[in-house]
Amino acid sequence: xxxxxxxxxxxxxxxxxxxxxxxxxxxxxxxxxxxxxxxxxxxxxxxxxxxxxxxxxxxxxxxxxxxxxxxxxxxxxxxxxxxxxxxxxxxxxxxxxxxxxxxxxxxxxxxxxxxxxxxxxxxxxxxxxxxxxxxxxxxxxxxxxxxxxxxxxxxxxxxxxxxxxxxxxxxxxxxxxxxxxxxxxxxxxxxxxxxxxxxxxxxxxxxxxxxxxxxxxxxxxxxxxxxxxxxxxxxxxxxxxxxxxxxxxxxxxxxxxxxxxxxx
Amino acid sequence: xxxxxxxxxxxxxxxxxxxxxxxxxxxxxxxxxxxxxxxxxxxxxxxxxxxxxxxxxxxxxxxxxxxxxxxxxxxxxxxxxxxxxxxxxxxxxxxxxxxxxxxxxxxxxxxxxxxxxxxxxxxxxxxxxxxxxxxxxxxxxxxxxxxxxxxxxxxxxxxxxxxxxxxxxxxxxxxxxxxxxxxxxxxxxxxxxxxxxxxxxxxxxxxxxxxxxxxxxxxxxxxxxxxxxxxxxxxxxxxxxxxxxxxxxxxxxxxxxxxxxxxxxxxxxxxxxxxxxxxxxxxxxxxxxxxxxxxxxx
Numbered sequence: 001x002x003x004x005x006x007x008x009x010x011x012x013x014x015x016x017x018x019x020x021x022x023x024x025x026x027x028x029x030x031x032x033x034x035x036x037x038x039x040x041x042x043x044x045x046x047x048x049x050x051x052x053x054x055x056x057x058x059x060x061x062x063x064x065x066x067x068x069x070x071x072x073x074x075x076x077x078x079x080x081x082x083x084x085x086x087x088x089x090x091x092x093x094x095x096x097x098x099x100x101x102x103x104x105x106x107x108x109x110x111x112x113x114x115x116x117x118x119x120x121x122x123x124x125x126x127x128x129x130x131x132x133x134x135x136x137x138x139x140x141x142x143x144x145x146x147x148x149x150x151x152x153x154x155x156x157x158x159x160x161x162x163x164x165x166x167x168x169x170x171x172x173x174x175x176x177x178x179x180x181x182x183x184x185x186x187x188x189x190x191x192x193x194x195x196x197x198x199x200x201x202x203x204x205x206x207x208x209x210x211x212x213x214x215x216x217x218x219x220x221x222x223x224x225x226x227x228x229x230x231x232x233x234x235x236x237x238x239x240x241x242x243x244x245x246x247x248x249x250x251x252x253x254x255x256x257x258x259x260x261x262x263x264x
Numbered sequence: 265x266x267x268x269x270x271x272x273x274x275x276x277x278x279x280x281x282x283x284x285x286x287x288x289x290x291x292x293x294x295x296x297x298x299x300x301x302x303x304x305x306x307x308x309x310x311x312x313x314x315x316x317x318x319x320x321x322x323x324x325x326x327x328x329x330x331x332x333x334x335x336x337x338x339x340x341x342x343x344x345x346x347x348x349x350x351x352x353x354x355x356x357x358x359x360x361x362x363x364x365x366x367x368x369x370x371x372x373x374x375x376x377x378x379x380x381x382x383x384x385x386x387x388x389x390x391x392x393x394x395x396x397x398x399x400x401x402x403x404x405x406x407x408x409x410x411x412x413x414x415x416x417x418x419x420x421x422x423x424x425x426x427x428x429x430x431x432x433x434x435x436x437x438x439x440x441x442x443x444x445x446x447x448x449x450x451x452x453x454x455x456x457x458x459x460x461x462x463x464x465x466x467x468x469x470x471x472x473x474x475x476x477x478x479x480x481x482x483x484x485x486x487x488x489x490x491x492x493x494x495x496x497x498x499x500x501x502x503x504x505x506x507x508x509x510x511x512x513x514x515x516x517x518x519x520x521x522x523x524x525x526x527x528x529x530x531x532x533x534x535x536x537x538x539x540x541x542x543x544x545x546x547x548x549x550x551x552x553x554x555x556x557x558x559x560x561x562x
Binding site for chain 2: 081082084085103104106107108109110111112115121123134135138139
Protein backbone atom coordinates (compact mmCIF):
# COMPACT_ATOMS: atom_id res chain seq x y z
CA UNK A 1 0.00 0.00 0.00
CA UNK A 2 2.57 2.52 1.11
CA UNK A 3 4.93 1.76 -1.75
CA UNK A 4 2.22 2.19 -4.32
CA UNK A 5 1.04 5.47 -2.88
CA UNK A 6 4.54 6.83 -2.69
CA UNK A 7 5.02 6.04 -6.37
CA UNK A 8 1.95 7.99 -7.31
CA UNK A 9 2.57 10.88 -4.97
CA UNK A 10 5.77 11.49 -6.89
CA UNK A 11 3.88 11.76 -10.17
CA UNK A 12 2.44 15.28 -10.24
CA UNK A 13 2.03 16.88 -13.64
CA UNK A 14 5.13 18.96 -13.24
CA UNK A 15 6.68 19.68 -16.57
CA UNK A 16 9.05 22.41 -17.54
CA UNK A 17 7.59 24.68 -20.17
CA UNK A 18 9.47 27.26 -22.24
CA UNK A 19 8.92 30.92 -21.43
CA UNK A 20 9.78 32.88 -18.32
CA UNK A 21 12.42 31.82 -15.88
CA UNK A 22 12.82 28.13 -15.19
CA UNK A 23 11.38 28.51 -11.69
CA UNK A 24 8.35 30.41 -12.97
CA UNK A 25 7.72 27.88 -15.70
CA UNK A 26 7.91 24.96 -13.29
CA UNK A 27 5.59 26.73 -10.88
CA UNK A 28 3.09 27.53 -13.62
CA UNK A 29 3.18 23.99 -14.97
CA UNK A 30 2.74 22.60 -11.48
CA UNK A 31 -0.30 24.77 -10.93
CA UNK A 32 -2.13 24.16 -14.18
CA UNK A 33 -3.03 20.52 -14.62
CA UNK A 34 -5.89 20.97 -17.10
CA UNK A 35 -6.17 23.66 -19.75
CA UNK A 36 -9.16 24.05 -22.11
CA UNK A 37 -8.92 26.61 -24.92
CA UNK A 38 -12.00 27.28 -27.09
CA UNK A 39 -13.08 23.68 -26.80
CA UNK A 40 -16.19 22.52 -28.62
CA UNK A 41 -17.77 19.09 -28.69
CA UNK A 42 -20.24 17.83 -31.22
CA UNK A 43 -21.68 14.30 -31.40
CA UNK A 44 -22.00 13.26 -35.01
CA UNK A 45 -23.50 16.00 -37.14
CA UNK A 46 -25.72 17.48 -34.43
CA UNK A 47 -25.41 20.84 -32.75
CA UNK A 48 -22.48 21.47 -30.44
CA UNK A 49 -22.99 20.00 -27.00
CA UNK A 50 -20.17 22.09 -25.61
CA UNK A 51 -19.08 25.42 -27.08
CA UNK A 52 -16.13 27.71 -26.60
CA UNK A 53 -15.01 26.30 -23.28
CA UNK A 54 -11.89 27.98 -21.97
CA UNK A 55 -10.74 27.38 -18.43
CA UNK A 56 -7.89 25.90 -16.47
CA UNK A 57 -7.74 23.72 -13.37
CA UNK A 58 -4.98 23.95 -10.83
CA UNK A 59 -3.17 20.99 -9.48
CA UNK A 60 -4.61 20.28 -6.05
CA UNK A 61 -7.77 22.28 -6.76
CA UNK A 62 -11.25 21.16 -5.74
CA UNK A 63 -13.88 21.98 -8.34
CA UNK A 64 -17.60 21.55 -8.48
CA UNK A 65 -19.21 21.44 -11.90
CA UNK A 66 -22.81 22.53 -11.78
CA UNK A 67 -25.58 23.29 -14.18
CA UNK A 68 -29.04 22.11 -15.11
CA UNK A 69 -29.66 18.73 -16.64
CA UNK A 70 -28.52 18.70 -20.24
CA UNK A 71 -26.08 21.52 -19.67
CA UNK A 72 -23.19 19.34 -20.79
CA UNK A 73 -21.65 18.39 -17.45
CA UNK A 74 -21.19 14.72 -18.33
CA UNK A 75 -19.81 15.64 -21.77
CA UNK A 76 -17.28 17.95 -20.17
CA UNK A 77 -16.28 15.20 -17.74
CA UNK A 78 -15.88 12.78 -20.66
CA UNK A 79 -13.39 15.16 -22.20
CA UNK A 80 -11.60 15.33 -18.87
CA UNK A 81 -11.31 11.58 -18.40
CA UNK A 82 -10.37 11.02 -22.04
CA UNK A 83 -13.48 9.16 -23.12
CA UNK A 84 -13.97 11.73 -25.89
CA UNK A 85 -11.83 14.00 -27.96
CA UNK A 86 -13.16 17.50 -28.66
CA UNK A 87 -14.44 18.49 -32.08
CA UNK A 88 -12.37 21.64 -31.90
CA UNK A 89 -10.14 23.58 -29.57
CA UNK A 90 -7.17 22.62 -27.48
CA UNK A 91 -7.00 20.55 -24.31
CA UNK A 92 -3.79 20.23 -22.37
CA UNK A 93 -3.60 17.62 -19.65
CA UNK A 94 -0.57 17.32 -17.41
CA UNK A 95 1.09 19.81 -19.74
CA UNK A 96 0.52 17.81 -22.92
CA UNK A 97 -1.84 18.34 -25.83
CA UNK A 98 -4.17 15.39 -25.65
CA UNK A 99 -6.26 16.37 -28.69
CA UNK A 100 -3.63 15.35 -31.19
CA UNK A 101 -1.93 12.80 -28.96
CA UNK A 102 -1.70 9.33 -30.55
CA UNK A 103 -4.13 6.94 -28.88
CA UNK A 104 -1.38 4.54 -27.89
CA UNK A 105 -0.22 7.18 -25.39
CA UNK A 106 -3.64 7.69 -23.82
CA UNK A 107 -3.54 4.70 -21.39
CA UNK A 108 -0.65 6.27 -19.50
CA UNK A 109 -2.70 9.42 -19.00
CA UNK A 110 -5.88 7.59 -18.13
CA UNK A 111 -4.10 5.80 -15.30
CA UNK A 112 -3.59 9.16 -13.68
CA UNK A 113 -7.31 9.92 -13.70
CA UNK A 114 -9.86 8.30 -11.39
CA UNK A 115 -13.46 8.33 -12.54
CA UNK A 116 -16.73 7.86 -10.68
CA UNK A 117 -19.30 7.31 -13.40
CA UNK A 118 -22.85 8.45 -12.96
CA UNK A 119 -24.06 4.93 -13.74
CA UNK A 120 -21.15 3.40 -11.73
CA UNK A 121 -20.13 1.08 -14.58
CA UNK A 122 -19.05 -1.70 -12.27
CA UNK A 123 -17.99 -4.93 -13.96
CA UNK A 124 -21.00 -7.08 -13.21
CA UNK A 125 -19.30 -10.48 -13.01
CA UNK A 126 -16.58 -9.28 -10.65
CA UNK A 127 -16.85 -8.99 -6.88
CA UNK A 128 -16.65 -5.65 -5.11
CA UNK A 129 -13.04 -6.50 -4.23
CA UNK A 130 -12.11 -7.25 -7.84
CA UNK A 131 -13.88 -4.13 -9.08
CA UNK A 132 -11.94 -1.96 -6.68
CA UNK A 133 -8.69 -3.77 -7.52
CA UNK A 134 -9.18 -3.21 -11.25
CA UNK A 135 -7.13 0.01 -11.65
CA UNK A 136 -4.26 -1.49 -9.66
CA UNK A 137 -4.23 -4.65 -11.75
CA UNK A 138 -4.33 -2.64 -14.96
CA UNK A 139 -1.42 -0.58 -13.65
CA UNK A 140 0.59 -3.72 -12.98
CA UNK A 141 0.47 -3.93 -9.18
CA UNK A 142 1.29 -7.42 -7.92
CA UNK A 143 -1.50 -9.40 -6.28
CA UNK A 144 0.32 -9.54 -2.96
CA UNK A 145 0.59 -5.74 -2.93
CA UNK A 146 -2.99 -4.92 -3.75
CA UNK A 147 -4.92 -6.99 -1.22
CA UNK A 148 -4.29 -4.74 1.77
CA UNK A 149 -5.07 -1.39 0.09
CA UNK A 150 -8.21 -2.75 -1.55
CA UNK A 151 -9.48 -4.17 1.74
CA UNK A 152 -8.66 -0.91 3.47
CA UNK A 153 -10.46 1.10 0.82
CA UNK A 154 -13.52 -1.12 1.00
CA UNK A 155 -13.54 -0.74 4.77
CA UNK A 156 -13.23 3.01 4.36
CA UNK A 157 -16.38 3.19 2.24
CA UNK A 158 -18.13 0.89 4.71
CA UNK A 159 -18.14 -2.21 2.51
CA UNK A 160 -15.45 -4.33 4.17
CA UNK A 161 -18.03 -7.02 4.82
CA UNK A 162 -19.27 -7.03 1.19
CA UNK A 163 -15.92 -7.62 -0.50
CA UNK A 164 -17.05 -10.80 -2.21
CA UNK A 165 -20.46 -9.50 -3.24
CA UNK A 166 -21.26 -9.04 -6.90
CA UNK A 167 -22.68 -5.66 -7.99
CA UNK A 168 -26.10 -7.17 -8.68
CA UNK A 169 -26.42 -8.02 -4.98
CA UNK A 170 -25.41 -4.56 -3.82
CA UNK A 171 -27.81 -1.66 -3.30
CA UNK A 172 -27.49 1.47 -5.42
CA UNK A 173 -25.66 3.25 -2.64
CA UNK A 174 -23.28 0.35 -2.11
CA UNK A 175 -22.54 0.18 -5.83
CA UNK A 176 -21.79 3.88 -5.80
CA UNK A 177 -19.36 3.41 -2.92
CA UNK A 178 -17.61 0.60 -4.77
CA UNK A 179 -17.36 2.89 -7.80
CA UNK A 180 -15.85 5.61 -5.65
CA UNK A 181 -13.40 3.21 -4.02
CA UNK A 182 -12.35 2.02 -7.47
CA UNK A 183 -11.84 5.59 -8.64
CA UNK A 184 -9.59 6.60 -5.76
CA UNK A 185 -7.70 3.34 -5.04
CA UNK A 186 -4.81 4.18 -7.35
CA UNK A 187 -4.47 7.66 -5.86
CA UNK A 188 -5.05 9.47 -9.15
CA UNK A 189 -3.71 12.90 -9.97
CA UNK A 190 -7.20 13.91 -11.05
CA UNK A 191 -10.43 12.53 -9.63
CA UNK A 192 -13.50 13.08 -11.77
CA UNK A 193 -16.86 12.25 -10.21
CA UNK A 194 -20.25 12.50 -11.86
CA UNK A 195 -22.93 12.91 -9.19
CA UNK A 196 -20.98 10.78 -6.72
CA UNK A 197 -23.35 11.14 -3.80
CA UNK A 198 -26.62 10.83 -5.66
CA UNK A 199 -27.54 7.44 -4.21
CA UNK A 200 -26.11 7.56 -0.70
CA UNK A 201 -27.54 8.80 2.56
CA UNK A 202 -26.36 12.16 3.95
CA UNK A 203 -24.03 10.53 6.46
CA UNK A 204 -22.30 8.44 3.78
CA UNK A 205 -22.21 11.47 1.47
CA UNK A 206 -20.33 13.31 4.18
CA UNK A 207 -17.87 10.45 4.58
CA UNK A 208 -17.28 10.23 0.85
CA UNK A 209 -16.79 13.94 0.57
CA UNK A 210 -14.32 13.70 3.42
CA UNK A 211 -12.48 11.03 1.39
CA UNK A 212 -12.38 13.35 -1.61
CA UNK A 213 -11.22 16.15 0.63
CA UNK A 214 -8.43 13.98 2.06
CA UNK A 215 -7.28 13.03 -1.41
CA UNK A 216 -7.42 16.65 -2.41
CA UNK A 217 -5.27 17.45 0.58
CA UNK A 218 -2.67 15.03 -0.77
CA UNK A 219 -2.56 16.92 -4.07
CA UNK A 220 -5.24 15.23 -6.13
CA UNK A 221 -7.26 17.60 -8.27
CA UNK A 222 -10.93 16.82 -7.69
CA UNK A 223 -13.72 17.66 -10.13
CA UNK A 224 -17.22 16.80 -8.98
CA UNK A 225 -20.32 17.27 -11.09
CA UNK A 226 -23.31 17.75 -8.82
CA UNK A 227 -26.60 19.51 -8.24
CA UNK A 228 -26.22 19.26 -4.48
CA UNK A 229 -25.71 22.77 -3.10
CA UNK A 230 -25.00 21.42 0.38
CA UNK A 231 -22.17 19.40 -1.06
CA UNK A 232 -20.75 22.45 -2.80
CA UNK A 233 -20.85 24.59 0.28
CA UNK A 234 -19.22 21.98 2.48
CA UNK A 235 -15.77 22.19 0.90
CA UNK A 236 -14.37 25.53 1.91
CA UNK A 237 -11.64 25.86 -0.64
CA UNK A 238 -13.63 24.60 -3.62
CA UNK A 239 -14.30 26.49 -6.82
CA UNK A 240 -17.33 26.23 -9.03
CA UNK A 241 -17.68 25.86 -12.77
CA UNK A 242 -21.19 26.55 -14.01
CA UNK A 243 -22.39 25.21 -17.29
CA UNK A 244 -25.54 26.08 -19.16
CA UNK A 245 -26.44 24.84 -22.63
CA UNK A 246 -22.87 23.76 -23.23
CA UNK A 247 -21.25 27.03 -22.31
CA UNK A 248 -19.40 28.17 -19.25
CA UNK A 249 -21.41 30.85 -17.46
CA UNK A 250 -18.39 32.36 -15.82
CA UNK A 251 -15.65 32.33 -18.43
CA UNK A 252 -13.44 34.76 -16.51
CA UNK A 253 -13.55 32.67 -13.35
CA UNK A 254 -14.53 35.69 -11.28
CA UNK A 255 -17.52 33.93 -9.78
CA UNK A 256 -15.91 30.59 -9.17
CA UNK A 257 -15.98 30.76 -5.41
CA UNK A 258 -19.37 29.54 -4.25
CA UNK A 259 -21.19 30.89 -1.22
CA UNK A 260 -20.15 29.16 2.01
CA UNK A 261 -22.31 27.77 4.71
CA UNK A 262 -21.98 29.86 7.81
CA UNK A 263 -23.42 27.26 10.17
CA UNK A 264 -20.86 24.62 9.29
CA UNK B 265 3.50 4.39 -14.09
CA UNK B 266 5.28 1.15 -14.56
CA UNK B 267 4.73 -1.54 -17.16
CA UNK B 268 2.21 0.16 -19.40
CA UNK B 269 2.08 -2.87 -21.64
CA UNK B 270 2.13 -5.35 -18.78
CA UNK B 271 0.72 -8.77 -19.21
CA UNK B 272 -2.39 -9.24 -17.14
CA UNK B 273 -1.97 -11.86 -14.47
CA UNK B 274 -3.99 -14.89 -13.44
CA UNK B 275 -6.44 -12.87 -11.37
CA UNK B 276 -7.03 -10.50 -14.27
CA UNK B 277 -8.17 -13.36 -16.46
CA UNK B 278 -11.42 -13.18 -14.54
CA UNK B 279 -12.01 -9.81 -16.15
CA UNK B 280 -13.97 -11.61 -18.82
CA UNK B 281 -16.60 -14.07 -17.63
CA UNK B 282 -15.51 -17.68 -17.94
CA UNK B 283 -18.22 -18.75 -20.37
CA UNK B 284 -15.94 -21.19 -22.13
CA UNK B 285 -17.48 -24.14 -23.95
CA UNK B 286 -20.89 -22.59 -23.54
CA UNK B 287 -20.79 -21.03 -26.99
CA UNK B 288 -20.65 -22.79 -30.31
CA UNK B 289 -17.10 -21.78 -31.20
CA UNK B 290 -15.20 -24.75 -29.66
CA UNK B 291 -17.56 -27.16 -31.42
CA UNK B 292 -17.30 -25.34 -34.73
CA UNK B 293 -13.51 -25.48 -34.41
CA UNK B 294 -13.77 -29.18 -33.52
CA UNK B 295 -15.70 -29.86 -36.74
CA UNK B 296 -13.28 -27.75 -38.79
CA UNK B 297 -10.28 -29.51 -37.27
CA UNK B 298 -11.87 -32.93 -37.81
CA UNK B 299 -12.32 -32.18 -41.51
CA UNK B 300 -8.90 -30.53 -41.80
CA UNK B 301 -7.13 -33.52 -40.29
CA UNK B 302 -9.04 -35.93 -42.52
CA UNK B 303 -8.29 -33.87 -45.64
CA UNK B 304 -4.63 -33.58 -44.68
CA UNK B 305 -4.46 -37.30 -43.93
CA UNK B 306 -6.02 -38.08 -47.31
CA UNK B 307 -3.47 -35.88 -49.06
CA UNK B 308 -0.57 -37.39 -47.17
CA UNK B 309 -1.87 -40.94 -47.67
CA UNK B 310 -2.28 -40.39 -51.41
CA UNK B 311 1.24 -38.98 -51.58
CA UNK B 312 2.50 -42.05 -49.81
CA UNK B 313 0.54 -44.28 -52.18
CA UNK B 314 1.90 -42.48 -55.24
CA UNK B 315 5.46 -42.80 -53.98
CA UNK B 316 4.90 -46.46 -53.10
CA UNK B 317 3.41 -47.29 -56.50
CA UNK B 318 6.20 -45.52 -58.32
CA UNK B 319 8.81 -47.37 -56.30
CA UNK B 320 7.00 -50.68 -56.79
CA UNK B 321 6.27 -50.63 -60.51
CA UNK B 322 7.44 -47.34 -61.96
CA UNK B 323 10.89 -48.65 -62.84
CA UNK B 324 9.65 -51.92 -64.18
CA UNK B 325 8.84 -53.10 -67.69
CA UNK B 326 6.98 -56.18 -68.90
CA UNK B 327 8.22 -58.07 -71.93
CA UNK B 328 5.69 -60.16 -73.83
CA UNK B 329 6.55 -62.73 -76.45
CA UNK B 330 3.45 -63.15 -78.57
CA UNK B 331 4.42 -65.64 -81.27
CA UNK B 332 1.46 -68.06 -81.83
CA UNK B 333 3.82 -71.06 -82.18
CA UNK B 334 4.41 -72.35 -78.65
CA UNK B 335 7.89 -73.68 -79.46
CA UNK B 336 9.06 -70.47 -81.07
CA UNK B 337 7.45 -68.50 -78.26
CA UNK B 338 9.27 -70.58 -75.65
CA UNK B 339 12.61 -70.26 -77.46
CA UNK B 340 12.18 -66.48 -77.93
CA UNK B 341 11.19 -66.06 -74.29
CA UNK B 342 14.25 -67.96 -73.12
CA UNK B 343 16.51 -65.91 -75.42
CA UNK B 344 14.94 -62.62 -74.32
CA UNK B 345 15.27 -63.52 -70.63
CA UNK B 346 18.87 -64.52 -71.14
CA UNK B 347 19.61 -61.29 -73.02
CA UNK B 348 18.01 -59.17 -70.31
CA UNK B 349 19.84 -60.96 -67.50
CA UNK B 350 23.14 -60.06 -69.10
CA UNK B 351 22.31 -56.42 -69.84
CA UNK B 352 23.82 -53.61 -67.80
CA UNK B 353 21.27 -51.61 -65.83
CA UNK B 354 18.85 -54.48 -65.37
CA UNK B 355 18.44 -55.37 -61.73
CA UNK B 356 16.13 -58.32 -61.85
CA UNK B 357 14.55 -60.51 -64.51
CA UNK B 358 11.77 -62.95 -63.68
CA UNK B 359 9.74 -64.96 -66.10
CA UNK B 360 6.15 -65.46 -65.07
CA UNK B 361 5.13 -69.07 -64.73
CA UNK B 362 2.08 -70.37 -66.64
CA UNK B 363 0.26 -70.64 -63.32
CA UNK B 364 0.87 -66.97 -62.56
CA UNK B 365 -0.31 -65.99 -66.06
CA UNK B 366 -3.44 -68.11 -65.66
CA UNK B 367 -4.16 -66.43 -62.35
CA UNK B 368 -3.85 -63.02 -64.04
CA UNK B 369 -6.26 -64.04 -66.79
CA UNK B 370 -8.70 -65.77 -64.50
CA UNK B 371 -10.96 -62.71 -63.99
CA UNK B 372 -11.56 -62.57 -67.76
CA UNK B 373 -11.38 -66.20 -68.86
CA UNK B 374 -12.48 -67.99 -65.74
CA UNK B 375 -10.71 -70.78 -63.92
CA UNK B 376 -8.86 -72.97 -66.41
CA UNK B 377 -9.99 -70.74 -69.28
CA UNK B 378 -6.43 -70.15 -70.44
CA UNK B 379 -5.99 -73.69 -71.74
CA UNK B 380 -3.60 -74.91 -74.31
CA UNK B 381 -5.91 -73.87 -77.18
CA UNK B 382 -5.32 -70.19 -76.57
CA UNK B 383 -1.95 -68.69 -77.53
CA UNK B 384 -1.08 -67.06 -74.22
CA UNK B 385 2.00 -64.80 -74.51
CA UNK B 386 5.06 -65.52 -72.45
CA UNK B 387 5.69 -62.72 -69.96
CA UNK B 388 8.92 -61.49 -68.37
CA UNK B 389 8.91 -59.05 -65.47
CA UNK B 390 11.99 -56.80 -65.63
CA UNK B 391 13.11 -54.53 -62.80
CA UNK B 392 15.42 -51.81 -64.12
CA UNK B 393 16.14 -50.39 -60.66
CA UNK B 394 16.04 -46.72 -59.62
CA UNK B 395 16.09 -44.38 -62.60
CA UNK B 396 15.35 -47.27 -64.88
CA UNK B 397 12.95 -45.22 -66.96
CA UNK B 398 15.88 -43.65 -68.75
CA UNK B 399 17.22 -47.06 -69.85
CA UNK B 400 13.98 -48.38 -71.34
CA UNK B 401 15.00 -47.23 -74.83
CA UNK B 402 18.25 -49.23 -74.72
CA UNK B 403 16.43 -52.32 -73.52
CA UNK B 404 13.79 -51.97 -76.25
CA UNK B 405 16.44 -51.60 -79.00
CA UNK B 406 18.41 -54.59 -77.79
CA UNK B 407 15.27 -56.72 -77.60
CA UNK B 408 14.10 -55.65 -81.06
CA UNK B 409 17.42 -56.76 -82.54
CA UNK B 410 17.64 -60.10 -80.71
CA UNK B 411 13.96 -61.11 -80.40
CA UNK B 412 11.77 -59.31 -82.99
CA UNK B 413 8.59 -60.94 -81.63
CA UNK B 414 9.11 -59.35 -78.18
CA UNK B 415 6.93 -56.44 -77.09
CA UNK B 416 8.01 -54.21 -74.24
CA UNK B 417 5.45 -52.36 -72.06
CA UNK B 418 6.51 -49.71 -69.58
CA UNK B 419 4.51 -50.09 -66.36
CA UNK B 420 4.72 -46.34 -65.87
CA UNK B 421 2.63 -45.88 -69.02
CA UNK B 422 -0.47 -47.31 -67.41
CA UNK B 423 0.52 -45.74 -64.08
CA UNK B 424 0.42 -42.26 -65.67
CA UNK B 425 -3.34 -41.67 -65.48
CA UNK B 426 -3.42 -43.14 -61.98
CA UNK B 427 -0.54 -40.87 -60.97
CA UNK B 428 -2.33 -37.85 -62.40
CA UNK B 429 -5.52 -38.82 -60.57
CA UNK B 430 -3.61 -39.16 -57.31
CA UNK B 431 -1.91 -35.82 -57.92
CA UNK B 432 -5.28 -34.15 -58.55
CA UNK B 433 -6.68 -35.66 -55.36
CA UNK B 434 -3.65 -34.43 -53.46
CA UNK B 435 -4.22 -30.89 -54.74
CA UNK B 436 -7.87 -31.20 -53.82
CA UNK B 437 -6.91 -32.28 -50.30
CA UNK B 438 -4.49 -29.34 -50.01
CA UNK B 439 -7.19 -26.95 -51.24
CA UNK B 440 -9.61 -28.39 -48.68
CA UNK B 441 -7.07 -27.88 -45.90
CA UNK B 442 -6.56 -24.27 -46.99
CA UNK B 443 -10.31 -23.69 -47.18
CA UNK B 444 -10.74 -25.18 -43.70
CA UNK B 445 -8.01 -22.87 -42.39
CA UNK B 446 -9.75 -19.89 -44.01
CA UNK B 447 -13.11 -20.97 -42.59
CA UNK B 448 -11.60 -21.47 -39.12
CA UNK B 449 -10.02 -18.02 -39.30
CA UNK B 450 -13.34 -16.50 -40.34
CA UNK B 451 -15.04 -18.29 -37.44
CA UNK B 452 -12.49 -16.89 -35.02
CA UNK B 453 -12.96 -13.38 -36.44
CA UNK B 454 -16.73 -13.64 -35.97
CA UNK B 455 -16.35 -15.10 -32.48
CA UNK B 456 -13.86 -12.41 -31.48
CA UNK B 457 -16.13 -9.66 -32.75
CA UNK B 458 -19.11 -11.18 -30.96
CA UNK B 459 -17.10 -11.45 -27.74
CA UNK B 460 -15.97 -7.87 -28.14
CA UNK B 461 -19.56 -6.70 -28.53
CA UNK B 462 -20.69 -8.79 -25.57
CA UNK B 463 -18.00 -7.36 -23.31
CA UNK B 464 -17.92 -3.85 -24.75
CA UNK B 465 -18.93 -2.32 -21.42
CA UNK B 466 -16.13 -4.07 -19.54
CA UNK B 467 -13.64 -3.14 -22.24
CA UNK B 468 -14.63 0.52 -22.09
CA UNK B 469 -14.17 0.51 -18.33
CA UNK B 470 -10.78 -1.17 -18.69
CA UNK B 471 -9.75 1.36 -21.32
CA UNK B 472 -10.80 4.29 -19.16
CA UNK B 473 -8.68 2.88 -16.36
CA UNK B 474 -5.69 2.86 -18.63
CA UNK B 475 -5.63 -0.67 -19.98
CA UNK B 476 -3.74 -0.86 -23.25
CA UNK B 477 -5.12 -2.51 -26.36
CA UNK B 478 -2.60 -5.30 -25.98
CA UNK B 479 -3.72 -5.98 -22.39
CA UNK B 480 -7.34 -6.24 -23.51
CA UNK B 481 -6.47 -8.30 -26.58
CA UNK B 482 -4.58 -10.81 -24.40
CA UNK B 483 -7.73 -11.51 -22.42
CA UNK B 484 -9.57 -12.50 -25.58
CA UNK B 485 -6.58 -14.33 -27.03
CA UNK B 486 -6.42 -16.57 -24.02
CA UNK B 487 -10.11 -17.41 -24.13
CA UNK B 488 -10.05 -18.12 -27.83
CA UNK B 489 -6.87 -20.18 -27.50
CA UNK B 490 -8.59 -22.34 -24.86
CA UNK B 491 -11.64 -22.75 -27.10
CA UNK B 492 -9.38 -23.65 -30.03
CA UNK B 493 -7.42 -26.12 -27.90
CA UNK B 494 -10.60 -27.86 -26.85
CA UNK B 495 -12.04 -27.87 -30.36
CA UNK B 496 -8.71 -28.89 -31.92
CA UNK B 497 -8.28 -31.77 -29.47
CA UNK B 498 -11.79 -33.09 -30.04
CA UNK B 499 -11.42 -32.75 -33.82
CA UNK B 500 -8.07 -34.55 -33.83
CA UNK B 501 -9.32 -37.40 -31.66
CA UNK B 502 -12.40 -37.81 -33.87
CA UNK B 503 -10.34 -37.78 -37.06
CA UNK B 504 -7.80 -40.24 -35.61
CA UNK B 505 -10.59 -42.67 -34.71
CA UNK B 506 -12.02 -42.41 -38.22
CA UNK B 507 -8.57 -42.98 -39.75
CA UNK B 508 -7.94 -46.03 -37.57
CA UNK B 509 -11.33 -47.43 -38.54
CA UNK B 510 -10.67 -46.85 -42.25
CA UNK B 511 -7.18 -48.34 -41.85
CA UNK B 512 -8.69 -51.50 -40.38
CA UNK B 513 -11.21 -51.74 -43.24
CA UNK B 514 -8.45 -51.23 -45.84
CA UNK B 515 -6.33 -53.91 -44.22
CA UNK B 516 -9.31 -56.26 -44.41
CA UNK B 517 -9.57 -55.63 -48.17
CA UNK B 518 -6.08 -57.04 -48.73
CA UNK B 519 -5.54 -54.75 -51.73
CA UNK B 520 -1.92 -53.78 -52.29
CA UNK B 521 -2.95 -50.71 -54.27
CA UNK B 522 -5.34 -49.29 -51.64
CA UNK B 523 -3.16 -50.54 -48.82
CA UNK B 524 -0.23 -48.54 -50.14
CA UNK B 525 -2.07 -45.37 -49.08
CA UNK B 526 -0.94 -45.89 -45.47
CA UNK B 527 0.33 -42.88 -43.50
CA UNK B 528 4.05 -42.77 -42.80
CA UNK B 529 5.10 -41.98 -39.17
CA UNK B 530 6.13 -38.41 -40.06
CA UNK B 531 2.65 -37.75 -41.40
CA UNK B 532 1.13 -38.64 -38.02
CA UNK B 533 3.37 -36.00 -36.41
CA UNK B 534 2.18 -33.45 -38.94
CA UNK B 535 -1.44 -34.34 -38.26
CA UNK B 536 -0.89 -34.00 -34.51
CA UNK B 537 0.74 -30.62 -35.16
CA UNK B 538 -2.38 -29.36 -36.99
CA UNK B 539 -4.39 -28.58 -33.81
CA UNK B 540 -1.35 -26.80 -32.35
CA UNK B 541 -1.11 -24.73 -35.53
CA UNK B 542 -4.86 -24.17 -35.27
CA UNK B 543 -4.47 -22.78 -31.73
CA UNK B 544 -1.68 -20.46 -32.82
CA UNK B 545 -3.66 -19.34 -35.86
CA UNK B 546 -6.75 -18.71 -33.72
CA UNK B 547 -4.72 -16.65 -31.26
CA UNK B 548 -3.15 -14.58 -34.02
CA UNK B 549 -6.45 -14.02 -35.80
CA UNK B 550 -8.17 -13.12 -32.52
CA UNK B 551 -5.40 -10.73 -31.59
CA UNK B 552 -5.50 -9.06 -35.01
CA UNK B 553 -9.30 -8.78 -34.92
CA UNK B 554 -9.41 -7.38 -31.39
CA UNK B 555 -6.58 -4.92 -31.95
CA UNK B 556 -8.22 -3.67 -35.14
CA UNK B 557 -11.57 -3.25 -33.39
CA UNK B 558 -9.99 -1.56 -30.37
CA UNK B 559 -8.07 0.73 -32.69
CA UNK B 560 -11.39 2.20 -33.79
CA UNK B 561 -12.25 3.07 -30.18
CA UNK B 562 -10.71 6.07 -28.45
